Amino acid sequence: MYESITFEEKNGAAWLTLNRPEKYNAFTEQMNKEITHALKKTADDEGIRCLVITGAGKAFCSGEDLSRIGEVTNHGEILRTRYNPMIQALARLEKPVVAAVNGVAAGAGMSLALACDFRLASEKASFIESFINVGLVPDSGQFHFLPKIVGMAKALELAILGEKISAQEAKKLGLVTKVIALDDWESETGAFAERLAAMPxxxxxxxxxxxxxxxxxxxxxxxxxxxxxxxxxxxxxxxxxxxxxxxxxxxxxxxxx
CATH class of the missing domain: 1.10.12 (Lyase 2-enoyl-coa Hydratase; Chain  A, domain 2)
Known part of the structure; x- marks a missing residue:
């Protein structure tokens, strides 16, 4: 059914996995559409009581696939047609959503994580506001979510300096709910999802x-x-x-x- 993500249900929770590990799960138009479709399915299915979003391989999501960025003539239109509907569907989902950040979350990948209700981070995870490094501004809801989570001054610092933030530093900033050791990653993320799925x-x-x-x-x-x-x-x-x-x-x- 899907080409660039996987979607499975277990124990009352749905697991949406970004599945382009060879490209560090970078977004494509196809992936944006598939995520939006899966979010609608989650909203409509009463049997799904929690959603977990994670990435295959070493990364959570490295943001937009830049291999075709040279072909882009209207970045704003890409946001309006691809990213904004995805973030809006995620924000409006009236079920708990967990970002299981297993590796780097960069650019719009960080935006995706910020739009979730909880962020669990592997001890090897990291976050980076990479937009500035290619001469762009944060998007996909960053100007809404980031200052509400870390405050205006820190949001400005992160967005302009574009420095990588470790999972431990992200926890101190309030960006993540919990940092989890690699050996406990699967068991603890699963237990957290099942806990939420069993709630009202x-x-x-x-x-x-x-x-x-x-x-x-x-x-x-x-x-x-x-x-x-x-x-x-x-x-x-x-x-x-x-x-x-x-x-x-x-x-x-x-x-x-």
Whole structure:
């Protein structure tokens, strides 16, 4: 079904793997389209309660495949037609999304990781704002996500200096949730995904949506958004299960409904 990614489901989680290891999983038009398609499938499938995005081989994603960049006459149009729909679909996904950064995440590859909800980093992972090194500016949502994660001053520093950041430094900056040793990479990323997949998915979606909207709202508007979200969450099966489990002094078994 896919040529440049793989997509599989296991234990309630979907695993989307960028699969051009010989090119360090660099983006192509085909890959952008396939990722966007897989994101739509994730959104539509109630059986998928968590999404993990990772890379095959040594890299997470090295950004745009530059082998054909000389043919490009309108970089903005590439963003509008290829990257923006992908990032928008990812940001609007009301299920938890984990970037399992197994190697370098550069340029738009770093953008992809930043657009996810959680970033797990292998101890060998690294991040680099490589746009400046080819005379370009950050894109694919970087101006939205990066300053919100690390602050304006640090975002400016990273974007202009274009220096490689180790997984350990990324953790200090708040870019990643956790740094994982190579020997534990598969087991810990799998366990993290399964943990999220077993949580109340509808509540997670409401949290994501409300937090996203809150960035541009007043306190009064946020209070109303919270009331609306709580009303919706209160009608879910998982809320009833959570209350029942609490009263019965047992672990809740959420179904994502």
């Amino acid at each position: 998915t509808k509540a997670i979606g409401l949290i994501k949506r409300t937090l996203r909207e809150s960035m541009s709202l007043t306190l009064d508007e946020i209070l109303e958004k919270e009331a609306f979200a709580q009303r919706v969450a209160g009608l879910t099966h998982d809320h009833q299960e959570g209350v029942t489990a609490f009263l019965e002094k047992r672990e809740a078994v959420f179904e994502g409904k």
